[in-house]
Amino acid sequence: MAEKKLMYGNHAMVEGVIAAGCRFFAGYPITPQNEIPELMSIRMNEIGGVFVQTESEISAINMLFGAAAAGKRAMTSSSSPGISLMQEGISYIAGADIPVLVVNVVRGGPGLGNIAPSQSDYYQATRGGGHGDYFTITLAPNSAQDLYEFPRLAFELAEKYRNPALILADGLLGQMMEPVEFSSKPIDPKSLPEKEWALCGCKGRERRVVRSYDLKAGKLEVLNLRRAEKYAKIINKEQRFKTEYCDDADLVIVAYGTCSRVSDAAVKMARDKGFKVGLLRLITLWPFPMDVLGDMAKKVDNFLVVEMSNGQMIDDVKLATECRSRIYFHGRPGGGVPTPPEIYKRIEEVLGGAR
Amino acid sequence: MKMIFGRPLGLTETLQRYCPGCGHGIVHRIIGELLVKLDIRERTIGIAPVGCSVFADEYFNCDMIQPPHGRGPAIATGLKRTRPECIVFSYQGDGDLAAMGTAEIIHAAARSENITVIFINNAIFGMTGGQMAPTTLPGMKSTTSVKGRDIGKQGFPIKVCEMLASLDGPYYLERCAVDTPRNVIRTEKALKTAFANQISNKGFSMVEILSMCPTGWGQTPVQAKKWLGEVMAEYYPLGVFRDLSKEEK
Numbered sequence: 014m015a016e017k018k019l020m021y022g023n024h025a026m027v028e029g030v031i032a033a034g035c036r037f038f039a040g041y042p043i044t045p046q047n048e049i050p051e052l053m054s055i056r057m058n059e060i061g062g063v064f065v066q067t068e069s070e071i072s073a074i075n076m077l078f079g080a081a082a083a084g085k086r087a088m089t090s091s092s093s094p095g096i097s098l099m100q101e102g103i104s105y106i107a108g109a110d111i112p113v114l115v116v117n118v119v120r121g122g123p124g125l126g127n128i129a130p131s132q133s134d135y136y137q138a139t140r141g142g143g144h145g146d147y148f149t150i151t152l153a154p155n156s157a158q159d160l161y162e163f164p165r166l167a168f169e170l171a172e173k174y175r176n177p178a179l180i181l182a183d184g185l186l187g188q189m190m191e192p193v194e195f196s197s198k199p200i201d202p203k204s205l206p207e208k209e210w211a212l213c214g215c216k217g218r219e220r221r222v223v224r225s226y227d228l229k230a231g232k233l234e235v236l237n238l239r240r241a242e243k244y245a246k247i248i249n250k251e252q253r254f255k256t257e258y259c260d261d262a263d264l265v266i267v268a269y270g271t272c273s274r275v276s277d278a279a280v281k282m283a284r285d286k287g288f289k290v291g292l293l294r295l296i297t298l299w300p301f302p303m304d305v306l307g308d309m310a311k312k313v314d315n316f317l318v319v320e321m322s323n324g325q326m327i328d329d330v331k332l333a334t335e336c337r338s339r340i341y342f343h344g345r346p347g348g349g350v351p352t353p354p355e356i357y358k359r360i361e362e363v364l365g366g367a368r
Numbered sequence: 369m370k371m372i373f374g375r376p377l378g379l380t381e382t383l384q385r386y387c388p389g390c391g392h393g394i395v396h397r398i399i400g401e402l403l404v405k406l407d408i409r410e411r412t413i414g415i416a417p418v419g420c421s422v423f424a425d426e427y428f429n430c431d432m433i434q435p436p437h438g439r440g441p442a443i444a445t446g447l448k449r450t451r452p453e454c455i456v457f458s459y460q461g462d463g464d465l466a467a468m469g470t471a472e473i474i475h476a477a478a479r480s481e482n483i484t485v486i487f488i489n490n491a492i493f494g495m496t497g498g499q500m501a502p503t504t505l506p507g508m509k510s511t512t513s514v515k516g517r518d519i520g521k522q523g524f525p526i527k528v529c530e531m532l533a534s535l536d537g538p539y540y541l542e543r544c545a546v547d548t549p550r551n552v553i554r555t556e557k558a559l560k561t562a563f564a565n566q567i568s569n570k571g572f573s574m575v576e577i578l579s580m581c582p583t584g585w586g587q588t589p590v591q592a593k594k595w596l597g598e599v600m601a602e603y604y605p606l607g608v609f610r611d612l613s614k615e616e617k
Contacts, residue, residue, distance in 0.1 A: 063449045079443035212454075220429060226434060
């Protein structure tokens with residue numbers, strides 16, 4: 014059996030990143046993700062990787078741009094205000110088709126907000142976030158185990174499509190302790206193939222250029238149309254989710270991250286009381302699992318969207334279901350975390366005597 | 369027929385789009401020659417700035433990357449730390465280095481990243497059409513200081529070499545100019561030192577180069593060279609501001 018350890022979510026993430034063969038971290042401390050740079054500074058030193066504590070998140074994302082353009086797996090982590098600062102760099106990285114991993118341990122906003130867990134960066138994560146036509150692959154873990162496993166998946170998807178990938182966690186997942194199973198064999202970075210686009214000196218080949226601009230008339234349009242084809246392929250192939258009790262459900266809860274864990278408990282409470290309630294837990298937020306929701310909308314009358322925000326993902330649920338079903342919302346903005354009884358109460362309100 | 373003067377292998381065949389009398393072409397040529405003379409072209413990664421020399425990624429015949437405005441030293445850090453066997457240079461103008469990227473250059477210097485920075489100071493924003501730069505001299509006219517830079521309202525220029533020399537990190541800092549043959553030769557020597565320092569893992573080296581922008585200054589190329597020598601170099605004195613190799617001896 015694989016080794017099992019009780020760990021903080023943020024620590025599990027560090028080990029997951031290292032197990033994914035990443036040897037470059039640059040970042041700036043910000044609560045609630047400080048455990049990541051702290052442990053990274055120790056672990057990267059132990060294994061001969063690079064750890065840079067930067068002067069800003071702007072600098073961190075650009076160091077990532079450099080390290081990843083050199084063909085290496087590179088990651089940074091931050092929390093909401095810091096991720097806002099990184100948007101310029103993420104846009105350039107997306108425009109240069111370079112794979113990187115950015116982790117957002119989301120906290121309450123807007124502004125300095127607070128340091129409590131939140132999901133209010135959904136729009137930012139799933140709409141590109143910075144300027145220009147682009148998307149970032151966005152994964153939503155809901156356990157310490159996911160935080161350990163998702164970095165590998167994120168790097169694989171990022172490299173497959175040459176696109177930045179985001180992991181959208183939150184303060185609760187990062188700070189929570191859970192058992193983590195070191196399920197997969199760590200990747201030796203030396204075993205990763207050299208990238209045919211990496212900057213490493215032009216010995217024996219044509220020089221390579223990594224850039225996000227093209228000023229020649231009509232050229233950028235062509236590049237962006239090509240990128241749109243890539244996005245269509247990702248949307249087509251990479252929608253990830255999990256369903257629970259959905260087959261006979263009168264109501265399906267749609268949630269991700271912490272909300273999907275809380276909703277899981279609420280679903281069990283409802284089932285105990287005889288309500289036919291299911292859970293659709295989203296793993297990819299971009300690409301949004303619209304196909305499964307579109308199918309479900311044909312037979313499920315009610316959806317309850319649970320978010321730690323004033324309602325952002327609900328827009329995508331409406332789009333995916335084409336509003337064919339009734340869509341209800343339960344949200345806790347500004348650092349509030351819903352409880353299972355709270356969600357159960359909403360289920361009762363919606364389904365009333367339908368048990 | 370024997371060719372006695374041609375384009376160095378360190379530059380591509382691409383036609384450079386600089387104005388007549390601009391200093392960028394001179395500095396490009398020096399770097400292009402040094403990439404060959406130091407035998408580093410095939411392991412060099414260059415970083416182009418945002419500004420007139422954004423197209424430097426088409427001009428230098430080596431691997432190149434084009435970062436966001438001012439972030440060159442951060443990109444350089446990422447490249448150099450993951451590819452220490454490569455030679456990494458960041459080519460930056462005054463908007464790039466002394467305005468947008470002030471934090472990045474200061475901290476790369478403070479960490480003494482083993483990189484080479486080439487800082488072109490022409491006291492004006494060239495590409496966007498002659499607006500005031502952080503290095504525009506007091507009283508100097510630009511399209512955003514039409515009556516001359518008013519230090520009461522627009523503050524003082526930034527003297528980058530002097531500022532970075534206040535840090536312990538930098539290994540080598542020198543300010544040169546490309547207005548006269550003598551100064552061009554001096555610039556070549558400084559750039560050679562800055563690359564050689566990186567080759568022998570000495571740490572952060574930066575050469576600031578005072579450079580003409582006749583178009584932005586509203587002068588002829590000849591007037592611009594004269595003005596650089598007589599006015600600009602008075603405000604920004606040429607010389608070595610840090611050379612730790614002297615202390616090692």
